[in-house]
Amino acid sequence: MSGAAKQPASVSTFQRAVYFLRLGRPLHLLGGFLFNGLGVSIAYYLGAEINWTIALWCQAAITATQLMTHYSNDYFDQDADAATVTPTRWAGGSRVLPDGLIHPRAALAAALVCCGVALGATAVLVVTVSAPLLTLALLLLALALAWSYSSPPLWLNRRGLGEITGALLVPGLTTLLGFQVQAGRLAAQPLLAVVPLCCFQFAMLLSVNFPDAVGDARVGKQTLVVIFGPARSGRLFVGALALAYLLLPLLVLAGLPGQVALVVLLTSPIAAWQAWRIRRGAATDSAAWDALGFWSIGLLMAAALLEAVVFVALTVI
Known part of the structure; x- marks a missing residue:
């Protein structure tokens, strides 16, 4: 999937470092x-x-x-990113490779280096934590899914599996890892807590695929937005948001603290506004795509932050 980028111009070392920073999409690391x-x-x-x-x-x-995922995604998605003429701050890749700012092979090399760093950190954890085999299994699963999201041999995001993979991996598996390395086990609480977050992540990934749909379809990249089209994908977006809130009573019955469910419910005005915008045609309105992506990310991050604050508050109060 390489070969679509322009040839990089001669730039200073500092400027190249800036491009590498941009390629790594540091804002996305906050999640x-x-x-x-x-x-x-x-x-x-x-x-x-x-x-x-x-x-x-x-x-x-x-x-x-x-970082491995960001670098490998830009490398293996060069054709789709080059075909996208309506990128936003949240979609269409970093634009570093299509604009010829860095040689594509440098992005692939950076991805492999980051993979090595992740494996090194995994090795340290395995000899440090109380349940090393479980930690190793979770970290290797996360690494494999992250690589496979947009890279060979599975190319999940080109086969209609990227959105569900991202939903399970980013808020789901990451939270489980943070919990497991401390507790030495898995438990119901983190699984219950991430259910609405996985729904929000799924909706967010749909929102950032709306701007890419034409370019993705042109190169055969089968995201769910390409497979179902903007209208049905918009309904899927609204359904994912609704599911996050409809499941809250069941999650409380299963053991999620009611206070945690309540703060997730407090984010519902944002979700309702997003759903209203989709019903008004935001899925096909290029002028709405940037804000749609921003607020989808904001909804996810706000819900996760509120959950974390409440879990700590319930412990110390």
Whole structure:
């Protein structure tokens, strides 16, 4: 999927570093910190003694995996990114490779280096945590899914599986990792807490695929938006948001603290507004795509942050 980028111009070392920073999409790394923190807060709520050294090594593995995904995604999605004429701040890749700012092979090399860093952090965790085999299994699963999202041999995001993979991986598996390395086990609480977040992540990935749909279809990249079309994908977006809130009573019955469910419910005005915008045609309105992506990300991050705060508050109050 390479070969679509322009040849990079001669630039200074500083400018090249700036391009590499842009290629890594640093703003997107904040989610890894937030979901790891949510896992730590749930472990604290359930009585675990927090080991901050382990938390930092877990974050190192998470951030390196995120960076690997960003670099590999831009490398293997060069054709789709070059075909996208309506990129936003949240969709269409970093634009570094299509604009010829860095040689594509440098992005692939960076992805492989980040993979090595993630494996190194994993090795440290395995010899440090109380349940090393479970930690190893979760980290290797996360690394495999992150690579496979847009890279060979599975190319999940080109086969209609990218959205569900991202929904399970980003808020789901990341939070479980943050919890497990502290608690030494899995438990129901983190699984219950991430259900609405996975719904929000799924909707968010749909929202950032709307701007890319024409370019993706042109190169045969079968995201759900390409498969179902904007109208049905818009309904899927609204359905995912609704499901997040409709499941809250069942999650409380299953053991999620009511206070956590309540703060998730407090985000519903944002979701309702997003759903209203979709019903008004935002899925096909290029002028609405940037804000749609921004508020979809904001909804996810706000819900996760509120959950983490409440779990800590329930412990210390």
